[in-house]
Amino acid sequence: MTTLRLVLGDQLTRDVAALRDTADGDVVLMAEVADETSYVKHHKQKIAFVLSAMRHFAEELRADGLTVDYIKLNARGNTGSIAGELQRAIKRHKASAVVITSPGEWRLLSEFRALHLGVPVEIREDDRFFASTARFAAWAKDRKALRMEFFYREMRRETDLLMKGDEPAGGQWNYDSDNRKxxxxxxxxxxxxxxxxxAITREVIELVAARFGDHFGDLEPFEWAVTRADALRAFEDFLQYALPNFGAYQDAMAAGEPFLFHAAISPYLNAGLLTPREVCVAAEREYIERRAPLNAVEGFIRQILGWREYVRGVYWLKMPDYAQTNALQAKRDLPWLYWSGETDMHCMAEAIGHTRRHAYSHHIQRLMVTGNFALLAGIDPKQVAEWYLVVYADAYEWVELPNVQGMSQFADGGLLASKPYASSGAYIDRMSNLCGSCRYEVKVKSGPKACPFNFLYWAFLIRNARHLQGNPRMAMPYRTLAGWDDARKAAITAEADAFLDGLPTR
Incomplete structure (x- = not known):
């Protein structure tokens, strides 16, 4: 009796559910398929990272004594789909059952639930997270708005991370106010x-260059860790050299600095090379042993125990309808500058340039630069979500979509965030050194020298007044707008429309 155990490219963890009870005669199936490399045109580095990490993981499983059937992307007979490779493997190995760990994306789970393979298929819950989908659903039940802060506090209590008895370490639940320097x-x-x-990664890089040359992004230099051992080395480097300053400067931006004090371990967490519990425990240890301050450690743990778990919960609670939300009825097409990076807006050029070169930019660049611009411009959230899914090495729909729909674009109407994360150029100037070398002048509000974020911000508020002016957290800017006459509002709206209409979309 042979059980076929499927491992996906974001499930590269030795104790993932599908591998937990392997027996003699079982076969682990891993397959590189065209459907997964091309359902969107992923950044070249993301494809290279996932394929190389898969190949290295397969070798580790073999070294552990498991039988691995590994199908390369260019293998003869590769059907190009997970379902097709399962069917071929069942026949090849005369398998009597299939075990799968639940995938991270709704589209794949729907496909797996519809499989007709002629043998029993068991889909096991992915329990690599702190909170199960059922646990999150129980917390969310009967809540009109889902606020991360309250979920995060429950997770702290349940895990005992950064707790002193029943109270949070230091007496506060979060230190966000200390982390905005x-x-x-x-x-x-x-x-x-x-x-x-x-050698394995070089082979993959050559494959990606030949097959995906028209995809977004630079393929080299490629510096991502592709094994668990190297991902752990990268994380240890962060703990030693970056974590102590991570808290204070986690929202900062600086010209020519894509990483600053950020860990950049999200690709490793999301692919399974690292686990969320081990990195949170290790970060807590840095505080306990007085090698890193509480504001830095709490800020790091909040991103994983709080935010990462929270957006996953929202995704599985609200899909598939969540992907269709568009509360502000944004309809513009995504400007070409998101792909080319060619723009006189220094902050946008920096963020997109970092993304092109590294398949990475940190969370403030994503939220308050590229995301903020898309929000102010009224870009169709579906196009925004696809862009984020394409361009980042850590992007999987379960984590990317709620960040776009809820946090960045306010497309869910306030389910996830209490207000739109919209700002003028003043925020970018306050948190970076980018504005001083920009062609536009951040303190100028209108006219050819004005920072586009300035007039776009006010036009956004005018355009969406019926949706937003009743929001208590938006009261201050709407009080300002109340003092404007119709002519001034029309002028700022016309300036914003003219600027946006002038941006190519192809």
């Missing part, structure tokens, strides 16, 4: 930890 010129930024590609 602009980076001083005198503070040195640590060098990013990178891994030189080995």
């Amino acid at each position: 602009r980076l001083p010129a005198s503070v040195a930024v640590p060098q990013r930890f990178g891994v030189k590609p080995d």
Whole structure:
């Protein structure tokens, strides 16, 4: 009796549910398929990262004594789909059953639930997270709005992370107010930890260059860790050199600095090379042993125990309808500058340039630069969500979609965030050194020299007044708008429309 155990490219964890009770004669199936590399045109580095990590993981499983049937992307007979490769493997190995760990995306779970393979198929819950989907649903039941802060506090209590008895360490649940500092010129930024590609990764890079040359992004230099051992080395480097300053400067931006003090471990967490519990426990230890301050450690743990778990819960609670939300009725097409990076807006050019070169930009660049611009411009959230899914090495729909629909674009109408994360150029100027070398002038509100974020911000508020002016957290800007006459409002709206209409979309 042979059980076929499927492992997907974001399930590269030794104790993932499908592998937990392997027996002699079982076969682990891993397959590189065209459907997964091309359902959107993923950044070249993301494809290279996932395929190389899969190949390395297969070798680790073999070294552990497991039988692995690994299908490469260019293998003869590759059907190009997970279902097709399952069917072929069942026949090849005369399998009597299939075991699958629930995938991270709704589209794949729907496909798996509809499988007719002629043998029993068991879909096991993915329990690599702190909170099961049922646990989150129980917390969310009967709540009109789902606020991360309250969920995060429950997770702290349940895990005992950064707790002192029943109270949070230091007496506060979060230290976000301490984590909003602009980076001083005198503070040195640590060098990013990178891994030189080995023979397996070089083979994958050549494959990606040949097959996906028209996809977004630079393929090299490629420095991502592709094994658990190297991902752990990257994380240890973060703990030692970056975590102590991570808290204070986690919202900062600086020209030419894609990583600053960020861990950049999200691709490793989301693919399974690292686990959320181990990184949170390790970060807590840095605080306990007084190597990192509480505001830095709490800020790091909140991103994982709080935000990461929370957006996953929202995704599985609200899909598939959540992907269709568009509360502000945004309809513009995504400007071409998101792909080319060619723009005189220095902050946008920096964020998109980092994304092109590294398949990465940190969360403030995503939220308050590229996301903020898309929100102010009224870009169709479906197009925004697809862009984020394409361009980042850590992007999977379960984590990307709620961040776009709920946090970045307010498309869910306030289910996830209490207000739109909209701002003028003043925020970017306050948190970065980017505005001083921009062609536009951040303190100018209108006219050819004005920072586009300034007039776009006010036009956004005018355009969406019926949706937003009753929001208590938006009261201050709407009080300002109340003092404007119709002519001034019309002028700012016309300026914003003219600017946006002038942006190519192809």
